[in-house]
Amino acid sequence: MGDKPTEIVIPKENALFRMDARGYWHNAHGRFRKKSIIDHFNRSIRKDEAGYYVSQVNGDRIEKVYFPCEDTALFVTEVHGEDTLLLTLNTGEHLPLSLESLFIQDDNLYLTRGDERIKFNERSLLQMADRIEGDDDAWVLRVGGRRHPIRILSRN
Incomplete structure (x- = not known):
């Protein structure tokens, strides 16, 4: 009882998405278009000593993905x-x-x-x-x- 979830950390060079200089999210297929996904990513932005990241709980894991941004997040x-x-x-x-x-x-x-x-x-x-x-x-x-x-x- 009380097992701490496993944290999975993805460095920004391995992220499958990025933020451009205008604040738009992109992946290999282009700019994100679905408002609910954009809003989810934006609400998930956090910062620590290593930079900006988004995170989510996925089962018994916490996924923390650092992402590249052209200007600021x-x-x-x-x-x-x-x-x-x-x-x-x-x-x-x-x-x-x-x-x-x-x-x-x-x-x-x-x-x-x-x-x-x-x-x-x-x-x-x-x-x-x-x-x-x-x-x-x-x-x-x-x-x-x-x-x-x-x-x-x-x-x-």
Whole structure:
């Protein structure tokens, strides 16, 4: 009684799926299309000292699969609110926007949480389009009646 399940670990070089720079899952047959599978994979994303992985319990085993991602595994998928913004991540997590953590790099909008980079996907950028203004030299986000500068980091 109480036997600990066996953990099966698959390194990312052996994973049968990957995440592209836009947050889409792919396997050998192409981009995932079924929403329930995409949602399951996104909700299963975790991180440890070895990187991002998805895991599931399969009988008496825990399968932990590290996966390659072209940029980051975390994406803002929705933006809610007016005077303060609440972000929904692809994992289903809700996160209040920390204006100080925003930055632009390589024409993409990101924020940081600790050592994690979280990228805004196309949908979330469209939801914020009327709040963001600027040009190549300076960008601002309008929130709560104020204009907050967005840092621009040098290109990779």
